[in-house]
Amino acid sequence: MEMEKKFGVYLCKGCGIAEMINFESLTKVIKKEGKIQHIKEHDILCSPDARAMIMEDLKPEGEAINALVIAACSPRVKYEELDFPNCLVERCNIREQVAWTQPPGAEETQALAEDYLRMSCARIKKTDLPEPYQTECDKTIMVIGGGMAGLSAALEAANNGYQVLLVEKEAELGGYGAKMYKSTPSSYPYTTLQEPAVFKKIQEVNSQPNIRVMTSAEIVTIDGQPGLLDATIKVGEDEEVIRVGSIVLAAGWKPYDAGKLEHLGYGVSKNVITNIEMEELAKKGKIVRPSDGKAPERVAFIQCAGSRDPNHLPYCSDFCCSASLKQALYVRQSNPEAVAMILYKDIRTPGQMELFYKQVQSDPGVMLTKAEVTGVAVTAGDKLLISATNTLLGDNVAFEADLVVLATGLVPRTVDEPILNLTYRQGPGLPNLELFNGFADSNFICFPYETRRTGVYAAGCVHQPMTMAMAAEDGVGAACKAIQAVEHVAAGMAVHPRAWDETFPDPFMQRCTSCKRCTEECPFGAIEEDEKGTPFFKINRCRRCATCMGACPERIVFFKDLNVDILGSAIKAVDVPEIEDEDDPEFPVRIIGLICENDALPALDAAAVHRLKINPTIRFLSLRCLGSFAMEWIKIALNNGVDGMILLGCKYGDDYQCHFAKGSELCAYRLTKLSETLDKLGLEADRVQQFQIAISDFDKLPQMLDDFVARVREIGPNPFKGL
Amino acid sequence: MAGETVIKPDLQFINRVIAAGGDTVKQCYQCDTCSVVCNPTPDSKPFPRKEMLRAQWGLKDVVKDPDIWLCHQCSDCTVYCPRGAKPGEVMNVLRKLCIETYATPSILAQMVGDYKFLPLLIALPVLLLALALKITGHWGIPEGPIVYSHFFPTLLIDAIFVPAFFFAVAVLGKGVLAYWKDINRDNPWRVKVGGNLVGNLIATLKDILMHNRFRECETTYNRSTNHLFVLFGFIFLAVVTSWGFLNEWALHVESPYFLLSPIKLLAMAGTAALLYGIFNIIKERQANAEKVGYGSYYDWFLIYVIFVVGATGLLAWLFRLVGIKILAYPTYFLHLTAVFMLFFYAPYTKMAHMVYRTVAMLWARMADRGF
Numbered sequence A: 001m002e003m004e005k006k007f008g009v010y011l012c013k014g015c016g017i018a019e020m021i022n023f024e025s026l027t028k029v030i031k032k033e034g035k036i037q038h039i040k041e042h043d044i045l046c047s048p049d050a051r052a053m054i055m056e057d058l059k060p061e062g063e064a065i066n067a068l069v070i071a072a073c074s075p076r077v078k079y080e081e082l083d084f085p086n087c088l089v090e091r092c093n094i095r096e097q098v099a100w101t102q103p104p105g106a107e108e109t110q111a112l113a114e115d116y117l118r119m120s121c122a123r124i125k126k127t128d129l130p131e132p133y134q135t136e137c138d139k140t141i142m143v144i145g146g147g148m149a150g151l152s153a154a155l156e157a158a159n160n161g162y163q164v165l166l167v168e169k170e171a172e173l174g175g176y177g178a179k180m181y182k183s184t185p186s187s188y189p190y191t192t193l194q195e196p197a198v199f200k201k202i203q204e205v206n207s208q209p210n211i212r213v214m215t216s217a218e219i220v221t222i223d224g225q226p227g228l229l230d231a232t233i234k235v236g237e238d239e240e241v242i243r244v245g246s247i248v249l250a251a252g253w254k255p256y257d258a259g260k261l262e263h264l265g266y267g268v269s270k271n272v273i274t275n276i277e278m279e280e281l282a283k284k285g286k287i288v289r290p291s292d293g294k295a296p297e298r299v300a301f302i303q304c305a306g307s308r309d310p311n312h313l314p315y316c317s318d319f320c321c322s323a324s325l326k327q328a329l330y331v332r333q334s335n336p337e338a339v340a341m342i343l344y345k346d347i348r349t350p351g352q353m354e355l356f357y358k359q360v361q362s363d364p365g366v367m368l369t370k371a372e373v374t375g376v377a378v379t380a381g382d383k384l385l386i387s388a389t390n391t392l393l394g395d396n397v398a399f400e401a402d403l404v405v406l407a408t409g410l411v412p413r414t415v416d417e418p419i420l421n422l423t424y425r426q427g428p429g430l431p432n433l434e435l436f437n438g439f440a441d442s443n444f445i446c447f448p449y450e451t452r453r454t455g456v457y458a459a460g461c462v463h464q465p466m467t468m469a470m471a472a473e474d475g476v477g478a479a480c481k482a483i484q485a486v487e488h489v490a491a492g493m494a495v496h497p498r499a500w501d502e503t504f505p506d507p508f509m510q511r512c513t514s515c516k517r518c519t520e521e522c523p524f525g526a527i528e529e530d531e532k533g534t535p536f537f538k539i540n541r542c543r544r545c546a547t548c549m550g551a552c553p554e555r556i557v558f559f560k561d562l563n564v565d566i567l568g569s570a571i572k573a574v575d576v577p578e579i580e581d582e583d584d585p586e587f588p589v590r591i592i593g594l595i596c597e598n599d600a601l602p603a604l605d606a607a608a609v610h611r612l613k614i615n616p617t618i619r620f621l622s623l624r625c626l627g628s629f630a631m632e633w634i635k636i637a638l639n640n641g642v643d644g645m646i647l648l649g650c651k652y653g654d655d656y657q658c659h660f661a662k663g664s665e666l667c668a669y670r671l672t673k674l675s676e677t678l679d680k681l682g683l684e685a686d687r688v689q690q691f692q693i694a695i696s697d698f699d700k701l702p703q704m705l706d707d708f709v710a711r712v713r714e715i716g717p718n719p720f721k722g723l
Numbered sequence B: 001m002a003g004e005t006v007i008k009p010d011l012q013f014i015n016r017v018i019a020a021g022g023d024t025v026k027q028c029y030q031c032d033t034c035s036v037v038c039n040p041t042p043d044s045k046p047f048p049r050k051e052m053l054r055a056q057w058g059l060k061d062v063v064k065d066p067d068i069w070l071c072h073q074c075s076d077c078t079v080y081c082p083r084g085a086k087p088g089e090v091m092n093v094l095r096k097l098c099i100e101t102y103a104t105p106s107i108l109a110q111m112v113g114d115y116k117f118l119p120l121l122i123a124l125p126v127l128l129l130a131l132a133l134k135i136t137g138h139w140g141i142p143e144g145p146i147v148y149s150h151f152f153p154t155l156l157i158d159a160i161f162v163p164a165f166f167f168a169v170a171v172l173g174k175g176v177l178a179y180w181k182d183i184n185r186d187n188p189w190r191v192k193v194g195g196n197l198v199g200n201l202i203a204t205l206k207d208i209l210m211h212n213r214f215r216e217c218e219t220t221y222n223r224s225t226n227h228l229f230v231l232f233g234f235i236f237l238a239v240v241t242s243w244g245f246l247n248e249w250a251l252h253v254e255s256p257y258f259l260l261s262p263i264k265l266l267a268m269a270g271t272a273a274l275l276y277g278i279f280n281i282i283k284e285r286q287a288n289a290e291k292v293g294y295g296s297y298y299d300w301f302l303i304y305v306i307f308v309v310g311a312t313g314l315l316a317w318l319f320r321l322v323g324i325k326i327l328a329y330p331t332y333f334l335h336l337t338a339v340f341m342l343f344f345y346a347p348y349t350k351m352a353h354m355v356y357r358t359v360a361m362l363w364a365r366m367a368d369r370g371f
Helices: A023-033 A048-058 A094-097 A107-126 A148-159 A198-206 A275-284 A320-334 A351-360 A468-491 A517-521 A549-553 A565-574 A601-609 A632-639 A661-682 A695-715 B009-019 B033-038 B049-056 B061-063 B076-081 B085-102 B108-111 B115-135 B154-185 B197-210 B221-250 B262-293 B297-322 B325-344 B350-366
Strands: A007-012 A037-041 A067-072 A088-094 A139-146 A163-166 A211-214 A217-225 A228-233 A236-242 A246-249 A254-257 A272-274 A298-305 A337-346 A366-368 A371-377 A386-390 A397-401 A403-408 A410-411 A457-460 A527-529 A535-537 A592-598 A616-622 A645-647 A687-693 B006-008
Touching: A007 A023, A007 A107, A023 A037, A023 A107, A037 A163, A037 A351, A067 A107, A067 A592, A067 A661, A094 A107, A094 A163, A094 A601, A107 A397, A107 A410, A107 A565, A107 A616, A139 A148, A139 A468, A148 A163, A148 A198, A148 A211, A148 A246, A148 A468, A163 A228, A198 A211, A217 B154, A236 A397, A246 A468, A272 A275, A272 B197, A275 A320, A275 A403, A298 A320, A298 A397, A320 A337, A320 A351, A320 B350, A337 A397, A351 A366, A386 A403, A457 A468, A517 A527, A517 A549, A549 A661, A565 A616, A565 A632, A592 A601, A592 A632, A592 A695, A601 A616, A601 A645, A601 A695, A616 B108, A616 B262, A632 A645, A645 A661, A645 A695, A661 A687, A687 A695, B009 B049, B009 B085, B033 B049, B033 B076, B049 B061, B049 B085, B061 B085, B061 B154, B076 B262, B085 B108, B085 B154, B108 B115, B154 B221, B154 B325, B154 B350, B197 B350, B221 B262, B262 B297, B297 B325, B297 B350
Parallel strands: A007 A037, A007 A067, A067 A088, A139 A163, A139 A246, A163 A211, A246 A457, A272 A403, A298 A337, A298 A403, A337 A366, A397 B006, A592 A616, A592 A645, A645 A687
Antiparallel strands: A217 A228, A228 A236, A254 A410, A371 A386, A386 A397, A527 A535
C-alpha cells in the first residue's frame, strides 16, 4: 500500500533547545534543502496542547499530514507522547545530540542541528509505513522436559489459557526432582526437609486440561518457524507430527561423570559415592556403606568435586552445597551418633537457603570447614583418609571417614545433544553453546530466557545451574517469553528485542545471486534455501537486526523504514563545507557516526544527560545493529566529501554484548575487507574505524570521539571533497 | 601426606560443650570477626576463632590450648559476632572443661558443674562439720558471751580446714603440672618456650595483680575492676587468716580481737572489698546478660559461694557485736560451710582458674604470645 505522503516538520523549543539553535535559519534549511514547507514550532512538543495542534494537522479534511519529522528529544524518550497512529514518524534528536552536548551560539552547533534536519527530511521521504507480516499462527506452547522447570512452564502457559504439549523422554514426569528422597525447604522458616515439591506439580499438570503430556517421547525433528512449528514426536514406534507455536526448552541436566574423579577416590573405593548415589541410598532407607552394609559413623562430603575446576567443570553447579547440607541431615537422622563433615571451597547457598545452612550448621554432628582436598586414600581399617590443605583446621590435615560423598555438579543436556533437532539450515541445535559450557544460555543480558533460535526459550538447568526453587521460577519466566513469542508472531511484530517492530526484511529476489552470505550470517537461522539454493526468509524467526541487509552484496534486502538507500540518502544529505585552505589544521571536518541503537545510542543519550560535550563534527545515525552495516555507505559518505566514519557497536567476542549476538563482530569482519579497498583508492584505512562501547561507558565517549576526530585531522581532508 | 594431622570429630565432646553452656558453638561460621575485635588476643594465631572451630568440630584437645586462658571473657567477640555464636561464652565453657580434664577425680569436677549435685555438695561440709562437733562433744550453743571458738574450737577448725586446704593445693598442683606438660608437648600451636621461669613468673604475677590484660576489655570493662576488688579482698583475708593462724599458734593471742586492732581493720577492708566486688559482679552480669550471655551454672556456683562466704562472715561478725546468739552461731556455721566449699572444691570449680590461667599466662609470656 503506497500512500500519498504529506510531510510536516514539528520543532520543539523546550528543554533548552531554543536557547541553543537559531530556529529562523533552521526553518530556512528545512524549506529549501529539506523541501518540506509545513513547519510548526511549539514550546513543549510533548504537551497535550502540542499534541492537539498536531492531531489537527493530521485530519484528512485539513492539512492531512501523514509523515512527520519530530525534531525534539531522543527517540528513546517520549515515544508515547510523540507517536501518531498510521503516520510515519521520524524522530530527529536535536535535544540530546545538539542542545545538551554543544556550546550555545557556536557556528558548529547550528550546522549540526541543520544537518540533523536535512538527514531526517531525506530519510522520511524514502520511508514507508510497515504492513505487519501475518501468517497463520498456532499458539500451542511445547515444553521439552518434564522436570521442575518444564512442569512449571507447562502450568504457567496452561493456566494462562494456552494449549501446552509437554514432552518427556522418560516414562515418568518429574526429572531429578522426583528421584530425590527429600528436598531442601522451600518456604519459611527454611529449616526442615520436605517432600520434593515436584510431585505436587505433577498432580497439577495431570489435572490441567490444557496440557497434553507425552512421556517416553522423543523429538525427531522440529520444522518451520514460530507460530508454525511442526514437531515430529516419536513414542515407541509411533511418530506424530504436532504443530506448535513456540518452545520452552527445559531438557535438564545430567550429573558430571564421576569416573573422571579417580583422584577423589571414585572407583577406587566402593565407599566413595556421588551425591546422586547418596540420594538413592537415602531413598532406599538407611544410609550404609556400600562395602560392608554398616552404618557409617563419619561421613565426609567433598564439595565442588569436579566443579569450579579448570580440569573438569569450570562453573559452580549451584545446588551441590544445599544438597550436601541436606544429605548431612540424612546422615544425622539415619544415625544420631554419626557425624557429617562438609569440606568446601566456599559454601554457596543462594537466596533463602542461607537460613537452611544456618539450621544444618547448628546440628552438633554437622561440621564444616573450608578445605582444598588433595586426595582420598583407603586406610588399613577400610576407612577413608581425605587429605587436604588450606583448611581452617590447619594446612596439612586429613579427615578420617567411613563414607565419602562427592558433591558432583551438573552438566546440561545440551552439552552434547541438539535436543531440538531443528531442520534449520544452520543446524539442529542451538549454536555457539561452547561459550556457555554447553548451557542453553546467552549473553542477552536483558533477555534471560532467549536463545539464538526465535521462539525457543530455555528454562531450568539446561539454561543455567540452579536449584529446584529457582527452576520453578525459571519455568514461569520462559513460559512468559514463549507466550510473548506466539502473540507477537500472531500480530506480525518482531518478538524481541525490537518488540514493537512491524517491519520485516523483504528482499528483491530477482537480483539475488544466491551467494548465501545472508543465510550464513543470520544470527538466528532465519534464512533457508530452496532446492536451487536460493535463499528465502522464515520471517517469524527473524529478529529484525538487518544483518542480512548488511551482508547482502547486492543490497536487495529492504525494510519499509530501512535499507541501504534510505540511510545512504541521509548520509548524502549532510552538508559538507568546502575547504578554503588545504593546509589549515583546523579545517572543517565532517564525520559520519553509525551507532548501534542498543548500547551506543543510549550511551550517547547518557552523555547528554550528564551534559558532556560531544565533538560537533560528527553526525550520528543509529542502526538496529552494526550487523546491518553496509559497505556502500562508506562509498556514499566519501563521495560526499565526508572525512571519516566512526562505528560504535557492542562488545564482541566470547563475552559479547551484542543484542543480536553476532552483529558487531560481523561488522568488524567486514571492515577488515574494507581497508584493502580504501588502500586501493589511496585513502587511509584509519578514516573508518569501529569501536566497542557499553552503555556504562558513556563518560568515555567524548574522549573516544575527540581522539578519532583528531586522527582524521591528522590524516587530512578527504581528497574527494568537492569532486 | 607426611605429618598430617588426622581429624576425628568427637560428637560426645561437642555435646559436653553444649551441655555446659556452649550451646551456641555450632552457630559460628568462621568469619573471624571475633579474633579481629579481640584486644587481648595475640597477633599470630589469634583466638577465639580457632578455638570455636575446633570446639564445633569436636576436637577435644582444644581444652589443652593455653589460649583459652588468655581470654578474660570481655565478650567483645560475643557482641560483634554476626551469628550469635557467643565465642566468649564458649571459651568460658572450654576453660571449665579444661579444669575438668585436669582435676582428680574428674567426677567431682563434673558434679560441681551440674546443679543436680548441689544439695550433695552442700550436705558434705554440713555433715562433716556437724559430725566433728558431735564427735568432739561441742554440739550446741555455748553459754556466756559470743565467742566463736567456744562454739567451734580453733583446733577443730584447723584440723578440718588445714587438710582441706592442702588437699586442694595438691589436686591443683597435680593438675597444673600435667597441664604444663601438655601445653609444652601437645599444643598444635606450639612455639619455642624461652626465658627463665622465675623471672617470667614474677612478671606474670605482676600482670595479674595489676589486671593489665583484663583491662584491655571493652564491652565489660567494669568486670576487671570488680574482679580486682574480689582479688584484693581475698588477698587481705588470706593475710588475716595467716595472721590469725600465727596469733593462735605462735603468739597465743585469743580471738575475738579488739575492734580497731590492725588485723580487724584489715579483715574489715578485705570483707568490704570482697562483698563490693562480688555484688557488682552479680549486678553487672545480670545487666549484661542480654548482650553477652548470662554465663553458666559453673560461673554462678563460684559467684554465690564467694558471696555467701563474704555475707556470712560479715553477718556473723555483726550478730556477735549486737549479741544475738541464736543468729550468730548458725550464721557462723554457714560461714564455715561456705569457706569449706570454697577451698575444698577449688580444684574443680571456676576457682581453679587462678592457677590454670596463671600457668597459661606464664607459658604465653615465655612463648612470646602477645606479652
